[in-house]
Amino acid sequence: MNDQTRRGTLYGAAAYALWGLFPLFWPLLDPASALEVLAHRVLWSLLVVAALLQAGRTWARVRVTRTQFLRLSVASVLLAINWGTYIYGVDSGQVVETSLGYFVNPLVSVGLGVLVLGERLRAAQKLAMGVASLAVVVLSVASGQPPWLALVLAFSFGLYGLLKKQAGVGAVASLAVETAVLSPLAVAYVVVIGVTGASTFSSHGLGHASLLATAGLVTAIPLLAFGAAATRVPLTTLGVLQYLAPTIQLIIGTVLRHEPFGPARMAGFALVWVALVVFTADLVRQRRPVATTQPELEPV
Numbered sequence: 001m002n003d004q005t006r007r008g009t010l011y012g013a014a015a016y017a018l019w020g021l022f023p024l025f026w027p028l029l030d031p032a033s034a035l036e037v038l039a040h041r042v043l044w045s046l047l048v049v050a051a052l053l054q055a056g057r058t059w060a061r062v063r064v065t066r067t068q069f070l071r072l073s074v075a076s077v078l079l080a081i082n083w084g085t086y087i088y089g090v091d092s093g094q095v096v097e098t099s100l101g102y103f104v105n106p107l108v109s110v111g112l113g114v115l116v117l118g119e120r121l122r123a124a125q126k127l128a129m130g131v132a133s134l135a136v137v138v139l140s141v142a143s144g145q146p147p148w149l150a151l152v153l154a155f156s157f158g159l160y161g162l163l164k165k166q167a168g169v170g171a172v173a174s175l176a177v178e179t180a181v182l183s184p185l186a187v188a189y190v191v192v193i194g195v196t197g198a199s200t201f202s203s204h205g206l207g208h209a210s211l212l213a214t215a216g217l218v219t220a221i222p223l224l225a226f227g228a229a230a231t232r233v234p235l236t237t238l239g240v241l242q243y244l245a246p247t248i249q250l251i252i253g254t255v256l257r258h259e260p261f262g263p264a265r266m267a268g269f270a271l272v273w274v275a276l277v278v279f280t281a282d283l284v285r286q287r288r289p290v291a292t293t294q295p296e297l298e299p300v
Helices: 003-020 034-056 066-091 095-115 123-143 148-167 171-196 205-230 235-241 244-256 263-286
Strands: none
Touching: 003 205, 003 235, 003 244, 034 066, 034 171, 034 205, 066 095, 066 148, 066 171, 095 123, 095 148, 095 235, 095 244, 095 263, 123 263, 148 205, 171 205, 205 235
């Protein structure tokens, strides 16, 4: 493992561990709605990134090509979908299902790596993806409908990671573009709810307002770490690292929030875990060094 891969692995592990702890933070922002939290996440994240760029005097690194800008713009939309869905899931007592989304996401990343980037898929990995698909079927039959929330989380973040990798832009610069693209909508929403009196930021005291502002820092740190990892390691490696986040989320959902985890749901999760074990065992046994051509990122 070369130095770039080692650093990327550490960045990825840090990002996923922090994401795993998010279900402990979002309830602190009640009674703000998911959309209000999302808007503040965007705006305060943009301010955090601007502060980082100013501190490092690295504004010039935000320059991107037209292709890079288009990819990051689409990535920003996917990021907003993922953020909003996740906040809604936690606020509505569906932390266990959000964890399912992030358990499935590594296999989505592998599929995208194969279909889009031409990464090779071995027989064991095909088996893993087949078992994971069966898990979705089992969960759908058990609940009477597909686990839409989990699937939206898995595919939105899988595509986000793919676009970040293809763009090959530094971690701070890419997040600056993404939040800047989303910020006009966020500002408009904050203004509207402020005028209509629906804003909790201005009506629930300094402590609540401070927590909403902190969402920017809480959001930016793991995203910067993920951005640093995405251009240093293959998508398959990111898939392995992601197991950490949903494991933490599942523990929070079942142990701390006492969400139901009956036999049918347990069977679906068991199939997902079997798929991940098969995939990981094959990856460890067959893994070879993978060359990357992405540019080196600035220190985070």
